[in-house]
Amino acid sequence: MTTTTHSQKYAGKLAVLYQDQGDVQLFQLLAERLGVPLHQALNSDSLEDFFLTWRDGCLKLLDKELLKKGGLAVDIEPRNGEQRSWPAPKDGALAQALGRKTRTVVDATTGWGQDSLHIFRMGYELLCIERSPVMAELLTDGFNRLAQQDWMLRLNLESPRLLQGNAIDLFANLEIPPDCIYIDPMFPPKRKKSALAKKSMMVLRDLLGDDQDKEQLFEAALNTAGKRVVVKSPDYADPLGGKPSQSFQGKLLRYDVYLKG
Numbered sequence: 001m002t003t004t005t006h007s008q009k010y011a012g013k014l015a016v017l018y019q020d021q022g023d024v025q026l027f028q029l030l031a032e033r034l035g036v037p038l039h040q041a042l043n044s045d046s047l048e049d050f051f052l053t054w055r056d057g058c059l060k061l062l063d064k065e066l067l068k069k070g071g072l073a074v075d076i077e078p079r080n081g082e083q084r085s086w087p088a089p090k091d092g093a094l095a096q097a098l099g100r101k102t103r104t105v106v107d108a109t110t111g112w113g114q115d116s117l118h119i120f121r122m123g124y125e126l127l128c129i130e131r132s133p134v135m136a137e138l139l140t141d142g143f144n145r146l147a148q149q150d151w152m153l154r155l156n157l158e159s160p161r162l163l164q165g166n167a168i169d170l171f172a173n174l175e176i177p178p179d180c181i182y183i184d185p186m187f188p189p190k191r192k193k194s195a196l197a198k199k200s201m202m203v204l205r206d207l208l209g210d211d212q213d214k215e216q217l218f219e220a221a222l223n224t225a226g227k228r229v230v231v232k233s234p235d236y237a238d239p240l241g242g243k244p245s246q247s248f249q250g251k252l253l254r255y256d257v258y259l260k261g
């Protein structure tokens with residue numbers, strides 16, 4: 001059997017960048033965990049397309065365009081218009097799709113954690129899964145920052161738990177089926193470069209590519225969920241699991257709900 005190690009996966013693509021930003025040991029350990037090189041500074045030998053570095057107290061992912069501008073970190077701030085109390089009201093298309101009776105949710109495709117954090121802030125009990133080791137590092141950093149927020153400490157809340165690995169395999173380890181499994185896999189874009197695509201999603205696509213096994217993920221989610229599977233998809237894509245039981249329209253996207261019999 002051939003196994004792809006992280007270093008093979010990221011060979012020539014990703015490096016950790018130090019640039020005199022604090023404790024070098026942290027950077028070394030990160031580079032070791034991911035099996036990628038550590039660069040002290042950027043020079044003409046730095047051929048990689050992506051870099052991870054700590055800047056402004058956050059772990060950030062940068063592509064060549066972002067090197068001077070700042071970089072992308074897991075954003076732990078509530079979205080525009082979202083109420084800043086906890087739990088925030090369960091309204092909007094996402095909450096409708098998750099369902100009124102849902103208590104426990106597994107986000108099987110956590111990515112930048114934006115849907116997860118929205119779900120968490122609405123007060124659902126949440127477990128996050130992410131297979132990319134790079135995204136898992138960024139999420140761990142974001143969830144650690146979240147845990148230190150005043151409102152989290154005041155309310156004695158813990159950040160969501162994160163498992164790194166393929167959800168298709170990890171579902172088998174869940175002791176109790178969650179009421180709902182939420183999946184938001186990467187779909188091929190409608191056009192090659194969409195002006196509407198967010199930079200964070202474009203970088204994610206460039207780094208990881210499309211999720212080719214989304215049908216298998218859907219099947220595994222349907223077998224595992226207690227009550228429902230919610231699939232977020234772009235509005236131009238066909239429903240991942242055939243005709244859904246319900247659909248809720250968001251801006252340029254759809255939440256397809258598959259209820260279990």
Ligand SMILES: C[S@@+](CC[C@H](N)C(=O)[O-])C[C@H]1O[C@@H](n2cnc3c(N)ncnc32)[C@H](O)[C@@H]1O
Nearest residue numbers: 109110111112113114115130131132166167184
């Ligand atoms: C489109 S992004 C998700 C974005 C996310 N909903 C957000 O709000 O930031 C898809 C993510 O799912 C992850 N993913 C796809 N298939 C997976 C699987 N089978 N197991 C775990 N993670 C998976 C990818 O690595 C990628 O980070």
